[in-house]
Amino acid sequence: MTVVDGSGAAGFAADVAVAGGRIAAVERGLAGEAAEVVEGAGRVLAPGFIDVHTHDDRAALDAAASFPKVSQGVTTVVVGNCGVSLAPSPLRDGNEVIAPINLLGKAADFAYPRFADYRRWVEETPGPVNVAALVGHMTLRARTMDRMERPATAAEIEAMRADLAEALEAGALGLSTGLAYPPSRFAPTSEIVALARDVAAAGRLFTTHMRDEAGGVVASVAETISIARQSGVRTLISHHKCCGEGNFGLSATTLAMIAEARETLSIDLDLYPYTASSTVLMERTVKESRKVTLAWSDSHPDMAGRDLAEIAAEWGCDVITALERLRPGGAVYHQMDENDLVRILTFPPSLVGSDGLPHDKRPHPRLWGTFPRVLGHYVRERGDLSLEQAVAKMTGQTAKVLGLAERGLVKPGHHADLVLFDPDTVIDRATYDDPEEPAAGIDMVLVNGAVTYEKGTMTENRPGRFLAS
Template identity: 40%
Template sequence: MDVSGLVVAPGFIDAHTHSDTAAIDGAEGRLDTAQVSASVVQGVTTEIAGNCGQSVFPGRYSGLAALSRAHTTSAIGRVNHLASLIGHGTVRAAVVGLSARAASASEITRMAAVVDEALAGGAVGFSTGLIYTPGSYADTAEVTALARVAARHGKPYVTHLRNEMAGVEGALEEAIAIARNSGAALHVSHHKTAGKFAWGRTEVTLARLAGLRDAGMDVTCDVYPYTAGSTALGAMLPPWAHDGGPARLLERLRDAGQRDLLRKAIAEGVPGWENTVGNGGWDRIVVAGAPRHAGYQGRTIADLAGSAGVDALDLVAELLLDEDGDVTIISHSMREDDVRRVLAAPFAMVGSDGVPKPGLPHPRWAGSFARVLGHYAREVGLFGLPEAVRKMTGAPAARFGLPDRGVLRDGAHADLVVFDAARISDRATFAEPLLPPTGVRLVVVGGSVVVRDGVVTKARPGRVLAC
């Protein structure tokens, strides 16, 4: 093939996805081809899943019957590779349950055994999502005990901080303490300072991380190139609302008195809780995925509530009840200067935080890598092309212990992407979130061409990687 004038790079490695079951969901008809393949069309040849404390590996610990089929991924076939962290929330749900309580010493021992088994079996690290239940019910000592297991395996502690908003500095210090006291390397997931009370604080958090690195600590982070995040609508409610699991949450939402308590919690805050709405407002929360309410998708909670003439919390409660709790949202909570500051940090790598789901998902799943190369590297000049490529190849390969990936050399794995540096651009938008990028000519996974000029071939050479 003549690639004169084009860039030949190692296949991109997405440092942070929630695509654990994408291949299964595609095979079973819950996702279409565009939803499943949005990542690889950009040039992503390996995805790191199991983030934010939620993993489907090992399947018997996932706690969700629909996800226990994860072991069939290899039989279904993947376009690109998947590597997984072992999630703290998954393990805690299996061992402790979904109640808002501390784990006993024996339960921590059992959780440590599960984490040890998973890491020995090939998980590339241990993840937490300390704003999400049941992970948020754990104290620092519990997480430290489990991170020690990761340290013994030489694998990182990967964390969605307990607070990325007004309490971000304290939450970062907790993560640093966990890493120091456990001996594990630290990787901060999708680093941001979100909400109006935290804007600009990346100047402080990045300086802290840089200082730790200068002192010899192994610490890195990942970041997606957008000022909006995405998560579950239920995460907008305080941790106590989730005590006992999803069924108990829905019971509380049916109770008018409980709704009043939820309104009060959002208005006044709860100690230790991130409180996204309190830091921004319902006008910054957009419905992204609600299968039974397609007309809600793309509209803010504030707009929907105003149109219906109801209180925003009541609209949220009814929506969650109608959708059995399964609603995704987009939160416009960050500032551009903070995003650029994190992207430019030499220890930051690119992670889409992509969530392949129906509806109007965040465009980061289909646009992150092309956006970094086209907008931030070529147009803004935040860094040069070689540094941009390093942030999405060699850096994540080193962080997650993937030998002979993220490099171009004889004997390395034949995961490659060929693109036009002058043309590569993201096209995915919040209105059309799955539009493929321009400028990606060829994607090769395991020596097989899987994408040619934007078209996904029938080759399925991807596999689950063990480290």
């Protein structure tokens, strides 16, 4: 068996002993002392994959909903991204769940008044994956503001700071933003800096779905760097990309900006390995895309999986009118270039996350295939990364950026979050046409020493933990 330990170092032949939920030893010749042996000849043993960017806030509590992640080797999910978190509850008068917060569920699903209530629920009803959670800026705005199409007042910022303080005290990893979305688009940089300073003071992480990932992507990276500089906060740019044909190639500029900023600031980034995105129905995103496929619609659920242009033609209207009729809903947007994707993927600091939407009727294939796609397509088939580099971007580097102690490495004393896979066959099988296919080549997954997935089937074990910062 080859151990690829998550550090980026070359793989090596060894046995790995697990006891008491932790890695007891990593060396040759351990099999003879073991009570139970898993044969790993011809396989790679790596740290379990850490999905740095998910919307699994609710799905992580449901074993069946976690299957897309468990089956591709994920052992830890980071929830509360893009400014959207299940807790503290964003509901105000009328119990209306606004977009894109509604990506996480209906009003009844937002049952956690405080962040501490969500943590307690995860701990009392564990699932098959570990959960680390951010608190969403948009969620805090929805709790505090009567109208969000404006900057927050000083009093409203203080109320958000109080909610943020409670979440950080309860173990939140930090704060996320979704500045591209209407409920947060009107927040000025100063509002974000005020909150980011509290995150920095607590030694936590600030993640951002930036204000613009298309024509304004360079300005958005500049704003993100400015927030980091003004606040001193550790920063992670979410799902970095350059959308719209006129903006292809801008990643050369944005990555140069990030590299320069990293000389004095702590700035990292993540991405998913696909040239299509997915989110709620948004007019500006439709206009940036060469093709749009409906993922879900509350008003017309039968249209899920259909091309938006075909729906509009069938209805005898333009695509924007069709979009309005389909709301609330979501879509898969084909809007990126492979050259930008590869440039970002091979940028040494970049991390891998799925950004999957587990409650979509017709999800983006990234929900089921992100990590095996990197290993099978970008490592084995294309050779853009070495196996060791790819595994580090999914494990050790991620744990370091997130501040997850004793996770992300195959190392004695670390928690036994592990994945055993076949490097010759591992690959994603989920496609845009058939997006709910489990990956190939994943043999076994362990979380905190307990097997959660084996031979294509999820076990009954529920060893996941809440990973407090």
